Amino acid sequence: DVVMTQTPVSLSVAIGQPASISCKSSQSLVGTSGKTYLNWLLQRPGQSPKRLIYLVSKLDSGIPDRFSGSGSETDFTLKISRVEADDLGVYYCLQGTHFPNTFGAGTKLELK
Amino acid sequence: EVQLVETGGGLVQPGKSLKLTCATSGFTFSTAWMHWVRQSPEKRLEWIARIKDKSNNYATDYVESVKGRFTISRDDSKSSVYLQMNSLKEEDTATYYCTAYSSLYWGQGTLVTVSS
Numbered sequence: 001d002v003v004m005t006q007t008p009v010s011l012s013v014a015i016g017q018p019a020s021i022s023c024k025s026s027q028s029l030v031g032t033s034g035k036t037y038l039n040w041l042l043q044r045p046g047q048s049p050k051r052l053i054y055l056v057s058k059l060d061s062g063i064p065d066r067f068s069g070s071g072s073e074t075d076f077t078l079k080i081s082r083v084e085a086d087d088l089g090v091y092y093c094l095q096g097t098h099f100p101n102t103f104g105a106g107t108k109l110e111l112k
Numbered sequence: 113e114v115q116l117v118e119t120g121g122g123l124v125q126p127g128k129s130l131k132l133t134c135a136t137s138g139f140t141f142s143t144a145w146m147h148w149v150r151q152s153p154e155k156r157l158e159w160i161a162r163i164k165d166k167s168n169n170y171a172t173d174y175v176e177s178v179k180g181r182f183t184i185s186r187d188d189s190k191s192s193v194y195l196q197m198n199s200l201k202e203e204d205t206a207t208y209y210c211t212a213y214s215s216l217y218w219g220q221g222t223l224v225t226v227s228s
Contacts, residue, residue, distance in 0.1 A: 049218055050218070054214060054216070060216065096215075100176075103157040103158070103159070105156060106155060
């Protein structure tokens with residue numbers, strides 16, 4: 001199975017400051033179609049996960065452009081340009097290129 | 113509005129069975145590939161099963177840890193997907209979510225606790 005390694009495990013950020021989360025896969029996530037099936041999800045406390053970004057960098061509807069995704073092959077990054085209180089929770093990367101789909105272990109974003 | 117509602121969770125003894133249901137609305141269920149994902153008490157997420165649509169012969173796939181014990185199925189007339197779980201183990205304790213459209217849609221989850 002593809003191993004998704006997320007860093008850091010936790011992140012303490014002040015409101016208005018930037019944040020960055022890394023996700024590395026144990027093999028390339030470029031599929032046979034040429035697409036890279038890498039998603040980012042946010043799970044707020046007490047809620048189900050919510051998808052923020054798909055195909056590495058495409059923002060889901062309603063997701064503010066403070067969020068951005070980048071990367072290729074095995075190395076991916078989620079960036080928040082200015083953290084807001086609503087951004088707190090656990091962020092997960094998810095690969096859908098290889099069977100079975102696999103998740104990163106999560107990065108907990110907390111307020112400093 | 114898209115809704116996915118999981119039911120059927122609860123406390124069950126090791127070796128017993130449980131069937132989860134995910135009732136959906138608000139999207140075209142018949143063409144959606146449906147998935148079950150579980151989240152352990154330690155908050156680790158694990159994809160466990162997928163069922164494709166009719167045009168793909170309702171093909172199913174499972175993660176190795178549940179293969180032979182769990183069965184995913186669907187009823188397009190009811191816009192529902194199911195997870196039959198047999199021979200449950202304590203390590204199956206988790207919140208179970210159904211998801212669709214490449215993890216765009218999630219239910220609220222149903223908690224399954226396997227314990228004697």
